[in-house]
Amino acid sequence: MLGKFIVFEGGEGAGKTTQLNLVNEWLTGSGWTSRMKGYVQGDYPPVLTTREPGGTALGKSIRKLLLDVTATGNEAIDEEAELLLFAADRAQHVSNCLLPHLQHGSLVLCDRYTDSTIAYQGYGRELDLTLIHQLNQIATQGLASDLTFWLDIDPEFGLARTHDREQDPEIETDRMEANEIAFHQRLRQGFADLARQHPERIVRIEAHQSDDVVAQQIQGILESRLQEWYP
Numbered sequence: 410m411l412g413k414f415i416v417f418e419g420g421e422g423a424g425k426t427t428q429l430n431l432v433n434e435w436l437t438g439s440g441w442t443s444r445m446k447g448y449v450q451g452d453y454p455p456v457l458t459t460r461e462p463g464g465t466a467l468g469k470s471i472r473k474l475l476l477d478v479t480a481t482g483n484e485a486i487d488e489e490a491e492l493l494l495f496a497a498d499r500a501q502h503v504s505n506c507l508l509p510h511l512q513h514g515s516l517v518l519c520d521r522y523t524d525s526t527i528a529y530q531g532y533g534r535e536l537d538l539t540l541i542h543q544l545n546q547i548a549t550q551g552l553a554s555d556l557t558f559w560l561d562i563d564p565e566f567g568l569a570r571t572h573d574r575e576q577d578p579e580i581e582t583d584r585m586e587a588n589e590i591a592f593h594q595r596l597r598q599g600f601a602d603l604a605r606q607h608p609e610r611i612v613r614i615e616a617h618q619s620d621d622v623v624a625q626q627i628q629g630i631l632e633s634r635l636q637e638w639y640p
């Protein structure tokens with residue numbers, strides 16, 4: 410693949426979205442984005458930021474169904490239905506967004522990907538891991554990240570952070586955050602197991618530190634990867 414695919418993963422309140430945006434700003438400020446223009450074909454951007462669920466038009470509708478507690482009325486979402494909705498979002502995202510950008514040389518920064526399904530639906534909901542791997546395989550067409558930052562945070566700490574954010578009346582607790590603490594502890598274990606199984610791809614970042622300290626660590630790791638990828 411001409412482009413490179415970087416994913417940000419973690420539990421609730423780990424700061425993924427903040428860090429993804431800081432990386433995007435740093436890439437521009439440090440001149441990497443302009444250097445990468447030389448590697449891109451056609452009208453594709455040197456850097457794309459995107460997310461799962463919700464990286465396509467179809468995905469935005471799926472995201473609303475999955476996270477907005479009011480979107481399905483009073484009907485609870487079945488766990489298998491939830492798994493399939495995340496897979497549907499991913500299949501659309503991979504074929505309509507991720508693959509075209511990566512094939513044309515963009516660097517893609519993505520907020521969550523397959524490891525979230527293993528952690529949340531596999532460890533959190535305790536659904537069958539073999540089935541999840543098969544679904545991930547179908548949805549991704551085999552596309553894996555080049556590098557995944559796992560922002561690791563104690564769930565009690567992370568959830569407290571999200572609740573602080575939700576003092577803003579515009580922001581409500583979503584359906585996934587509302588799960589019991591044991592669910593969040595299990596999914597943290599899921600990310601830990603994944604990091605052990607895939608040390609070549611997943612880097613654990615200690616996310617209890619301030620945003621600045623976390624950002625510096627991520628930039629340090631990225632800088633050396635970028636020098637390898639864009640000599």
Ligand code: TYD
Binds near residue numbers: 421461462476520523
């Ligand atoms: P996200 O947009 O990262 O929300 P937040 O900023 O609140 O972390 O992710 C949406 C939610 O969807 C989050 O609770 C994790 C969950 N999720 C899964 O359960 N499975 C998946 O496969 C994905 C991609 C996300």
